[in-house]
Every structure is written in structure tokens, then in C-alpha cells.
Amino acid sequence: MRVLLVDDEPLARERLRAMLADSSGEIDIVGEAENGRRAVPMIHTLKPDLVFLDIQMPGLNGFDVLDLLAPPRPHIIFVTAYDEYALRAFEVHALDYLTKPITQERLDTALRHFANHMALHDAGRGLDALRAERAATEPLKRLTLHTGRRLRIVDPAEVRYFEANEKVVFAHLRTGGKHIIDFTLQELESRLDPAGWMRIHRAYLINIDAIRELTPWFSGTYQLTLDDKTVLPVARRRAKDVKAMLRGV
């Protein structure tokens, strides 16, 4: 099985590596990431079967990493030293986790559990539930962009606007460029800061900072000009909200 280790402490990775070497079964450690920002693209490109994911990391923590993992997803065994919130989440969603210092016995149990679940194909159910719960409560810290076959992680503030075209959602960056992302416009609208983002149309979600001008168009519709001179249509039924928002700014 192909395994990826994610932990910001080198000693913790070193120990886990040594313990995995001692455990039975064929384990191939395909990579190690020292933070969440490195982990997401590595999971995307290396496609491991199993990820040991530390919760407390700078930048993107373990849960933030999970937010950015679109299915198909590897199985995840969370690792934490002591985090009451995390432990509660693991229990509620029946997720696999290990507490530090990890013991060989518990590590072996978790690996066996993973092997059994792989056979049953239901390893991802708890993770989906946790993701859904976080989608309802936690704001999104970062976004994943597809650039060619690679993944890039950006701050949502770097995006000028999102555009939905058929089933695909694109992020238009402030630095130029247009990239496919894995979130729907609904997901983005609910998980980005409502004070910073505005849905102006079925197909557009706009970064409020990028707005320059609102001009009347025809039969109650408007046109919105952005700071890079992009012109986008404002839907008739959203025009009132857009005007109210701009007056407030």
C-alpha cells in the first residue's frame, strides 16, 4: 500500500516512518509533507492509498487539508497529540485516528482496520460526513486550482471572480489566468466570507474588492465592471442586492 506522511515535526515523521517499517504488511512510503500546503498537491499527484495526517500544522491544518481533497480521496488516519475538538470530531464520525506518542499496537490496529475497510469500499463515509459538517460551519481558508495536471493552493483573496460554465467552475485570478477548481459556486458562496463575496448572477461569484463600476443595462439588468475592465452581467433578480451592497461599501 502507498502511504503519505503529513506532519510538521521532523521527529514525528521520523518515528512514524520507523514504526511503519516495523509493522507487518507491504508499506511503501511514497512521500512526506511538512505542512498542509505541501500535502494537498502531493496527495493529488502521488495518489497514495493512505495518508497519516497530523491535525496541528501551521497554515493549513489537517482539517483544512481534508476540505481541499476532492473525491476520489485516499483513506486518512488522523494523528493528534491532544486536541479536544479533533478527538470529538473523530469519535462523532467514527474516523480512524492515532494519538501521540503513537504506539506500535495501535498503529497495527489502524492499519488492519484500513485493510478491512478497503475490502468493503466504505472507507470514505465518515470523511464525507466530516467534510459536510465543516462545509456548514467553517470558512474556507484556501482554494485548490488545477494548473495543467498539477494542483496549486491559493488564498481566496487572490481570485477576482468565479465563473460557472456548464458543470465546470473556473477561478479568474487577479494575476491573470483562469483555472478549474473543485468547488461548486454554491459551496463557495456558503463557505467564503459573505462580506467579501457577492453572487451577481447564476454563473458569477465576485470578489467585492475587484468591483469598479455598476452601470444600468436594459430591462432592469445591470453590468458590473471589474478592476481589470472585465464586464459581467448582473441578473435582474440580484440587482437590488448588488446595489444595496455597493451603497454600503
Added chain:
Amino acid sequence: MNHTPLRRHFRLLFAMVLLGCVLGSVVAWLEFGTLFKPGFVWWAPGFFGVLNTVAIWSSILAMRRLLLRYVPLRSWWQVLIHTVVLLCTAVVIFLMIEGIDGTLCVWLDLGQPDQVDAMFGPALVIVILATVVIGTLTYAFDFYRQLRDAQQSILTAELRALRAQINPHFLFNTLNSIAALIRSRPAEAEGVTEKLADLFRYTLRASDHPTVTLAEDLDATQLYIDIEQARFPERLHVSVEVPAELRAAQVPSLLLQPLVENAVKHGVAKTEGPCAVLVRAERTGDTLCLQVRDTGPGFASTDLDAVLCNGCGLTNVRDRLQLLFGKGNTHLLLLPDGVELHFPYAPAEQRLSRSASLVAAS
């Protein structure tokens, strides 16, 4: 340190006896005032004053002690019982003394008992007033002492809570690091274990040694820094800039470690790249200025009240500094990249010999 309350007790006792003698003399003078007109007996007011005072005073205080044992003051009607019983005691004792005084007057040939009776009314009023005054004073003093004890115990409890506040996340991660080092670098594992033990011992002893020298507190903080550096060898850089002459300064124990822990928590744990923590001390006049800064993202708010919270390390540090140096002498400032403390510089040379080895010898 234990002399102060005892001395205060003596002072209070002396004041009460003086007050009693003055009151007693007034009573005696009222009783025998008419007697002094024909031939003044100079010692009579003082003699009867002391006699009456000792009798009334001791009976009231004894009755009060008895009452406190059997009728605890927990409700208003219990307070009423105390008041009524004490007043009755005072009146009964006064009536007894009245009889004794009259008899003594006749024996000592100071005048006739019927003359004494004329002043009975005013004297009784004074005795009742005196009882109320004594009662109020002693009960108020009791309440004050209880309140002070309660405050003291809150502070002790806080310190106890602080020393239990060895962050479990830090502890478990350190144990994990030690477990990792045992396999690859046993000597380093030994070092980290010893440092963790020393740090833990220093924390446990903090309540026994409320004040230490800056040098001692720095040594303990260095233990913490060394452990964190084993966990984050690439990412954590700490520099300590404390002039040697300031290391004798008196500070509350566990002053710096919570601040550095805060800096590591908010710096390293939130920065993916390297993070530097700086500990600086500087003296301007009589004021010692301590800074703990980090290159992390900084405080979310510059509002002190938003950053300070109940039971936080930072709040606790400020409270203990205020306890040691007084509220007006202690200042906590938020910098964009850390905290700054100002408090009086007081070298603790006389204490050096006693506790210099607190960390080293433990």
C-alpha cells in the same frame, strides 16, 4: 513574613483596650460624677473604668466566641440572634457590675448607693452603645479577614491551576519526540527527557517560590526553548538578549516561560517557514522592561481586553506582576509582534544564596 499579622493583632488589641478604658471611665464618671463634688477622689473613675471595662469586654468577647461556635452567621436571623444575645449579656453584666460597684463604693467610703442609682440610666445607654461599637468592629474585622483569606486562596488556587497548566499538547508532542529520538539518537533523547523533567519540577515548585531572580526564570525558560528546538530544529530560532547585570532582578516565578510559549504557539505553529522569537530585557532608571517578540502573524487585535482572557497565560502573568509590584507600577503593552512588560527593577541579592540553585540543583 509571619510577624506582620501578629503585630497587627497586638495593635488591634491595644486599640480595643484603650477604647474600652475611655468608655469605662466615662461610665464610671457618670456613675460617680455626683460623688466627686464634696471631695474629689482622683483614682475612682480610672479604677472603676478599668474594672467595668474588663468585666463587660471579656464577657462580650467570650459570649461572642461561644455564639460563633454554635450559631454560624449564614442568615439574617442568625445575625439577629448574635445581636440580641450580646446586648442581653452586656445588660446583665452591667447590672451585676452595678451591684458590685455599689458595694465597693460603700466599702471604700466613696458615697451612698442611692446616689449611684441616679446615674443608672445614662450609664446603661453608654454600655449598650459600647456593645454595639465593639460588636460592629469585631464582626467587621472578622468579615475583612475572611475576605482577605478568600482572595489569598483564590490567588493560590490560580497559581496551582497555572502549574497544572502544562499544556497537554506540548507534553504529548515532546513525549513523541523523545520516543523518536530513542531509536535514532539516544543521547539527545536523554537530554530532552532531563530538560522536560527539570522544567516540570520548576513549574511544580512555582507556588513554593513565588518570586525568583530573572536568571532563574530565564534558565527554566531556556529548558522550554531547548525542548521546542528539538521539535522544530529548522523552524524555530530563539535569541535571548538579557544583560548580565539585570539577571539579579526579582520577578514572579514562571514569568517568561508562558510568554515564550505564547510566542512559539502563535509564531511557529502558525508560520510555515522559519520563525524567530526574541527575549529582551532592558533597564531604564528603576524600571525593568521585558520584551518577548516573534515573527509570527502577531495578535489578531491590538485591544488589550480582547487578547487578555480568563485563565490565559498572559492574564496570569500580568496579575502576578501586579500582586508583586502593585497595580500602578506594572504595565503590559501589546506590540505588533509581541508583548512588553514594565515593572520596578528590584535586585534580589539577599535571596540569591537561598534559591539560586532552584533550577540547577533540582
